[in-house]
Structures are given as structure tokens and as C-alpha cells.
Amino acid sequence: MIGPFVQDLPATRVVFGIGLLDQLSDEVKRIDGRRVMLIYGNHESAYAEQVESQLGYAIVARFTDVVMHVPASIAQTATELCRAADVDLLVALGGGSSTGLAKAIAKATGLPIIAIPTTYSGSEMTTLWGLTENSRKVTGRDARVLPRTVIYDPLLTLSLPQDLSAASGMNAIAHLVEGLYAPGISPVAMLQCEEGVRALAKALPRIAADPHDVDARTDALYGAWLAGWALGTTGIGVHHKICHVIGGAYDLPHAATHSAVLPYATAFNEPFAPGAMDAVVRALRSAGIDADSAGGGIWDLATSIGAPTSLRDAGFDPKNTQEAAELVVAANPVNPRPIELAGILELFISAYDGTRPVASTK
Numbered sequence: 247m248i249g250p251f252v253q254d255l256p257a258t259r260v261v262f263g264i265g266l267l268d269q270l271s272d273e274v275k276r277i278d279g280r281r282v283m284l285i286y287g288n289h290e291s292a293y294a295e296q297v298e299s300q301l302g303y304a305i306v307a308r309f310t311d312v313v314m315h316v317p318a319s320i321a322q323t324a325t326e327l328c329r330a331a332d333v334d335l336l337v338a339l340g341g342g343s344s345t346g347l348a349k350a351i352a353k354a355t356g357l358p359i360i361a362i363p364t365t366y367s368g369s370e371m372t373t374l375w376g377l378t379e380n381s382r383k384v385t386g387r388d389a390r391v392l393p394r395t396v397i398y399d400p401l402l403t404l405s406l407p408q409d410l411s412a413a414s415g416m417n418a419i420a421h422l423v424e425g426l427y428a429p430g431i432s433p434v435a436m437l438q439c440e441e442g443v444r445a446l447a448k449a450l451p452r453i454a455a456d457p458h459d460v461d462a463r464t465d466a467l468y469g470a471w472l473a474g475w476a477l478g479t480t481g482i483g484v485h486h487k488i489c490h491v492i493g494g495a496y497d498l499p500h501a502a503t504h505s506a507v508l509p510y511a512t513a514f515n516e517p518f519a520p521g522a523m524d525a526v527v528r529a530l531r532s533a534g535i536d537a538d539s540a541g542g543g544i545w546d547l548a549t550s551i552g553a554p555t556s557l558r559d560a561g562f563d564p565k566n567t568q569e570a571a572e573l574v575v576a577a578n579p580v581n582p583r584p585i586e587l588a589g590i591l592e593l594f595i596s597a598y599d600g601t602r603p604v605a606s607t608k
């Protein structure tokens with residue numbers, strides 16, 4: 247049965263295709279950008295040169311001190327630079343960390359963003375922002391941080407190392423899985439989430455076999471776009487809450503943490519969201535993965551592409567388990583399965599152990 251539902255779609259212009267970074271200057275003109283601040287991390291400097299060659303003198307400021315989880319002090323420094331240079335447009339080139347920094351500046355200044363993603367994080371399609379201060383990551387939603395335009399060019403992902411590609415792809419799948427049971431789900435979002443899981447589950451093993459496979463990179467970026475869009479419009483549950491809490495508190499790598507937690511968070515919710523889990527299993531099967539359950543099938547996919555399936559691999563210290571579980575319970579995420587300490591502790595223990603999950607029967 248369809249609905250009831252509310253669909254609230256924020257508008258982002260999306261330019262998607264191989265080689266379409268060369269449309270950046272047209273996109274900048276389209277929103278009348280004249281004084282650009284270019285934000286990128288060290289590994290994106292080759293692409294930054296392409297941006298510089300297109301935008302030339304329009305770039306009046308550059309910021310390259312991009313750090314995962316957006317430390318508040320760095321956001322403050324970048325915002326001051328932006329104001330001092332009288333910037334009127336932010337161009338964020340890179341993964342979720344570059345986009346996240348641009349969002350922090352946009353939140354403070356109201357400036358528009360053009361995002362050029364080079365990973366599968368999906369941040370470019372959301373109104374979600376995050377800032378970390380005193381080992382606590384605070385997140386929220388603000389329409390001002392949603393990029394005005396996103397340019398998806400699969401060529402910019404060819405250099406993403408295989409381990410990061412696998413983990414980042416699992417991060418995108420996490421958005422899609424949680425989107426399927428989040429409060430903002432709509433009939434269109436259901437189709438989008440299932441299609442996104444299918445696209446990524448088909449693409450990631452091909453990328454693992456050949457990171458320079460442009461077709462596979464294009465399919466994965468397509469799945470990442472659907473995932474970011476789902477994250478932006480549907481919502482999150484216990485899985486994302488765990489990753490945000492432990493990512494900020496213990497400075498863990500974002501994508502690897504998502505990859506490590508997802509099979510277990512999915513199994514935790516499996517009996518409480520049967521429609522969503524059926525969609526995940528269908529998508530995995532149509533991608534050629536012989537999934538007997540959503541959590542188990544996700545674990546199989548992650549294992550086959552060398553993505554982390556244990557919090558140990560993501561650098562989590564088990565001595566923090568009790569504290570982390572208490573932080574998650576205190577955050578009280580909206581989730582199909584009720585959140586209580588014993589269940590969350592069990593989830594952490596399984597995710598640290600890394601054994602293939604079986605769906606919880608509780």
C-alpha cells in the first residue's frame with residue numbers, strides 16, 4: 247500500500263557525465279559568481295589545476311587545510327579568509343570533507359556552493375552540516391548549506407584508491423539502506439534507494455577489479471548521487487547516529503566506519519523494517535549477490551571488495567564500547583527498532599568482532 251507520505255525536495259542543479267568538469271565556468275556564470283573561493287584537499291590538487299585553468303582570475307581565495315569531520319577552528323579560519331577576500335561563491339572540490347567545510351562557511355555567510363565531488367559520500371546533495379569541537383560532532387540541517395549546483399564527473403574519481411573507493415561506496419549504500427526505513431520515505435525515494443543499492447552493488451566489485459574502469463566509476467557515481475539525494479530527503483537512523491557519534495568522539499575515518507557498522511546495524515533493524523530489507527535483498531540479488539538477508543548480503547558485498555566489516559579495522563578502541571553505546575542511546579535516533587542500551591552494546595560488540603551477521607530475531 248502506498249503512503250501516507252510527505253515529499254519535500256530541495257532543489258539542486260545536477261550536471262552529470264564524463265568530462266563535464268569542463269562545464270564549470272558556465273555553471274559559475276549561471277549563478278553570477280565573480281569572486282570564487284576554491285576549497286580542496288591535498289589529494290585533489292590535480293583537479294584543482296583544471297578548475298584554476300577554467301576560472302582563472304575569478305578565484306580570489308583558496309583553502310586547502312581540509313580536515314575530516316570539519317573542526318570548528320578550521321571552519322572559523324576559512325570563514326574569516328572568505329570574508330576578507332569578499333568571496334561571492336564557494337567551489338568545493340573533493341570528498342565529503344571539502345564539501346563539509348564549504349557548508350560550514352555557507353552556514354556562517356549564506357554564500358552559494360558549487361560542489362564537485364570526488365568520492366561517494368553524497369554530502370553534496372544534502373542540507374546536513376557537521377562541525378566537531380571538543381571531540382563532539384554536532385550535526386544539523388540548514389537549507390543554506392545545500393549546494394546550488396553539483397557537477398558529477400566520473401573522471402575525477404579514477405584516482406580514488408581502491409580501499410577508499412570500497413569504503414566510500416559502502417558509505418553511500420548506508421544512506422540508501424537507512425533511507426528505505428527513514429521517516430521521510432516516499433514512493434519515489436523507495437525506487438531511488440533500491441536502484442542506488444543495485445547500481446553500487448554492481449559497480450563496486452568492478453572497481454575493485456579495475457579502479458580505472460570508467461563505466462563502473464560512472465555507475466558508482468550515479469549510485470552515490472541517488473544515495474546523497476536519499477540522505478538529503480529521507481533521513482537517518484541508528485546506523486548514521488553510531489557513525490556520527492564515534493566518528494566525532496574518537497576521530498575515526500568516516501567511510502571506513504560506515505562500512506564496518508552497516509552490516510550489523512542492518513541486521514539489528516532487519517526484523518523491524520521488513521519492506522525496506524526486502525528492497526535491499528532484491529537490489530543485491532539483481533546485482534548478482536546471492537543475499538540471504540540484508541545484513542548478511544551487505545557483509546558479503548563489503549568482504550568481496552575489501553571494505554572494512556569490523557570496527558577493529560576502522561581503528562575503534564574496544565575500551566570505548568560502553569561510552570560509545572551510551573552516547574548513541576542518549577542521542578536517541580529515530581529508528582525502526584527501539585533504542586536501548588543492551589541492544590546497542592550488542593551491536594557494537596558484533597561490529598567489533600566482524601563475523602558475518604545474522605538478522606536479529608528480537
Ligand code: NAD
Nearest residue numbers: 287289315341342343364365367369372374405406500501
Ligand atoms: P574525505 O573527503 O575526507 O576524503 C577521504 C580522503 O580521500 C582524503 O584524503 C581526500 O583528499 C582523498 N580523496 C578524495 N577524493 C579523491 C580522489 N578522487 N582521488 C584521490 N584521493 C581522493 O572523505 P569522505 O568519506 O568523502 O567524506 C567524509 C566527510 O564527509 C566526513 O566528515 C563526513 O561526516 C562528511 N559527510 C557529510 C555528509 C552530509 O550530508 N553532510 C554526508 C556524507 C559524509
